[in-house]
Amino acid sequence: MKREIGISIYPDASNNEEDRIYIEKAAKLGYTRMFISMLEVSEGKETVKRKFKELISYSRDKGFEVILDVAPNIFDDLGISYDDLSFFAELEAHGVRLDVGFDGFKESLMTFNEHDLIIELNMSNNVAYLDNIFTYKPNASAIYGCHNFYPQKNTGLPFDFFVECSQRFKSKGLKTAAFVTCSNGNQGPWDINDGLPTLEEHRNMPLTSQVKHLFATDLIDVVIIGNGYATDKELEEMAQVNRNQVEFLYDSIGEHSELEKNIIEEQHYRRGDITSQVIRSTQVRVKYQNNDNPSNQKEARFEVGDIVIGNNDFGKYKNELQVVLEPHEDSRKNLVGKISKDEIMLLKYIHPWSKFKFKQNQ
Missing domain, CATH: 2.40.100.10 (Cyclophilin-like)
Incomplete structure (x- = not known):
């Protein structure tokens, strides 16, 4: 599976012009995946729709595959339903990441949504969640996996647990993703931001070493910078990482x-x-x-x-x-x-x- 690198955008913690500059820089360097957080939206449905659609449209034009991070409270706040994903199709997103799961059957139905949206599942739980979904015969081609990131110091995943969680998804042949953290990025979904890595051991490591480590495990296909904004130097160095062998x-x-x-x-x-x-x-x-x-x-x-x-x-x-x-x-x-x-x-x-x-x- 082709290996990719990506960035994260937090529209409620940034401004549109700076986001566009950051997106353009990353696109020119070969970044192709974008994680956009919707966990902290606080404006009305139409305002949210207008702001996110503009950002997503610009990102798509730059070659990004855009996945929106969503949680149940967002659906309640915006008056939309997991049974009707048309709102996200109207935003022009490629898919949605389910921060919180359901009973397995609902996820399987979502993979057959009429808008061909990717359903990205939370990988950071070592339980039979994915197996349960597969008992309900989902459209496997519409499923991705993506780990959590952890803004609070000392709360990231330990490595052995990360491996066990990741192997569940790789055994199904699914595209997988995880997060690394840049050194000084202060943007994230919450008011605590001690960095946004998936693995705790990565929190104080150089960005490129984190990236090399995730790719070297052969368990992760997409490595995303969790916090924003990475510096120009960090973006350039990460883009130069050899994704196919340890360098x-x-x-x-x-x-x-x-x-x-x-x-x-x-x-x-x-x-x-x-x-x-x-x-x-x-x-x-x-x-x-x-x-x-x-x-x-x-x-x-x-x-x-x-x-x-x-x-x-x-x-x-x-x-x-x-x-x-x-x-x-x-x-x-x-x-x-x-x-x-x-x-x-x-x-x-x-x-x-x-x-x-x-x-x-x-």
């Missing part, structure tokens, strides 16, 4: 030969017959087997996340690239870089035959 951010160590620089920049994959001490990328040693690579080591003590390349003393294994998983010493390897500390956690997603690359920290 480790690393710091260069010492002076490298042109050979070592070339080796680092290659496409890498882990050998199928793995070892616990290092991740081995062996094809580069074949490509560069005739290139001289003198030892540059004074102390050859390596730590987890170190990037090393075999030197001339390594015989057949000269110019093999390895990423250290367990501390060890070996003078036959040159230390060439260190993976950024926030991305050490991505090492566990490099499985047998996994592809990976490196990008130098600027």
Whole structure:
């Protein structure tokens, strides 16, 4: 399934002109999903309709798929019904996210709505909710899944629970989404905003590391910035994240030969017959087997996340690239870089035959 990135808009916490600027910037960078919150609307139906339709129409013109986040109180406040989704079709939304679920049968009926609206379900509950919906034979092609975000510090999902919840949706082949948080965005649905991630461990991490982590799990297809507005730099950096393989951010160590620089920049994959001490990328040693690579080591003590390349003393294994998983010493390897500390956690997603690359920290 194609992987996408997205942004969030809070019309009752922002102004139209700033929203348009933000939307245009994101669109130019390749963002394609938009989450728009309707949880906090407080104006009358016609006012809400006019404001949201204008925003959604502009977003669609910029290439966004727009999902509106809704809850039961919104239906009551606006005098509309879950049994008639025409209001959201008139707004030109692509779908609605149900922050709160029903009995399963109602959701299944909603997936056959005459307006072809996507019905996005809350993924952040590890119960048989989705299984129940599927017993009522829904239109599966009209179902997406999307996790919650958590504005209050220390209330985000723990990772193991996140995995269990997500696996329920991926097992059905559904498109899935989750949220990351930008550093200084102060817009959200409520008056508390300690960031808006899905995973608690992401709350104080760099944005790009959060994004890489979610994609690396192979459980999330769409990563959305939960709070607004991300800075131009954050938008650009997130847009540059490799969505299809882990691309480790690393710091260069010492002076490298042109050979070592070339080796680092290659496409890498882990050998199928793995070892616990290092991740081995062996094809580069074949490509560069005739290139001289003198030892540059004074102390050859390596730590987890170190990037090393075999030197001339390594015989057949000269110019093999390895990423250290367990501390060890070996003078036959040159230390060439260190993976950024926030991305050490991505090492566990490099499985047998996994592809990976490196990008130098600027």
